[in-house]
Amino acid sequence: MQIKIAPSILDCDLTQLRQSVAEVEEAGAELLHVDVADGHFVPNIMSGPRLTAAVKQVATVPVDVHLMITDPAEYAPAFIRAGADIVLFHVEAVDDAPELVRFLQGQGVQAGVVVKPDTPASAVEPVAGLADCLMAMTVQPGFSGQSFMESGCAKIPQLRQMFGSDIDIYVDGGIGPETAPVAVRYGANVLAASSAVFNADVPPGEAIARLRETALEALGEGKSPA
Numbered sequence: 572m573q574i575k576i577a578p579s580i581l582d583c584d585l586t587q588l589r590q591s592v593a594e595v596e597e598a599g600a601e602l603l604h605v606d607v608a609d610g611h612f613v614p615n616i617m618s619g620p621r622l623t624a625a626v627k628q629v630a631t632v633p634v635d636v637h638l639m640i641t642d643p644a645e646y647a648p649a650f651i652r653a654g655a656d657i658v659l660f661h662v663e664a665v666d667d668a669p670e671l672v673r674f675l676q677g678q679g680v681q682a683g684v685v686v687k688p689d690t691p692a693s694a695v696e697p698v699a700g701l702a703d704c705l706m707a708m709t710v711q712p713g714f715s716g717q718s719f720m721e722s723g724c725a726k727i728p729q730l731r732q733m734f735g736s737d738i739d740i741y742v743d744g745g746i747g748p749e750t751a752p753v754a755v756r757y758g759a760n761v762l763a764a765s766s767a768v769f770n771a772d773v774p775p776g777e778a779i780a781r782l783r784e785t786a787l788e789a790l791g792e793g794k795s796p797a
């Protein structure tokens with residue numbers, strides 16, 4: 572299982588976006604994560620299509636947008652026009668998740684389905700064999716810097732059973748060097764992280780390396796001792 576790191580640009584220095592993106596890409600970040608919040612689905616407002624377009628302009632790796640919004644079907648096209656490569660929407664926000672997944676894929680992007688910590692795995696069963704990726708929230712969505720909820724990971728083994736070993740399963744929220752090992756042991760392979768990358772006591776590049784190392788070690792794939 573390939574471990575991928577998806578830094579959320581939420582906590583980067585937005586006045587230095589190009590540099591922040593270059594720094595995490597140089598450190599091997601496989602994806603860039605843009606958190607979008609509408610002040611309705613979650614009690615916070617952040618990011619829109621213009622910021623997404625700016626990230627896309629300076630990025631060389633795929634850009635994912637995490638739509639924490641009430642009406643993802645209505646607004647997804649604006650993020651696709653902005654250059655999103657992967658659109659992740661919350662299953663709790665839609666009546667017909669398979670329909671939105673097909674719509675997104677028809678627009679040429681990958682479709683991801685997100686579940687809040689308390690939403691059971693069964694909620695995404697209708698998109699089994701259809702969605703391109705999944706995301707298990709390990710905090711209540713809305714803000715960076717919250718504490719990791721291990722309970723959000725408990726459904727991942729079930730998701731793996733339903734969706735197979737090849738699909739990317741993100742965890743998002745409170746992911747850092749102490750919690751990444753827990754998440755990957757449950758079967759997650761994509762680590763979305765904001766504060767642990769951009770507000771760490773080491774530069775973002777080092778923070779990413781540490782995150783990856785701890786995750787790989789937990790899977791028994793760490794560096795062998797010299």
Ligand code: DX5
Nearest residue numbers: 712713714715716745765766
């Ligand atoms: C939470 C967002 C996360 C958040 C992660 O609502 O979806 O992507 O930015 O931030 P940290 O890594 O600080 O928990």
Ligand code: ZN
Nearest residue numbers: 606637743763
């Ligand atoms: Zn997110």
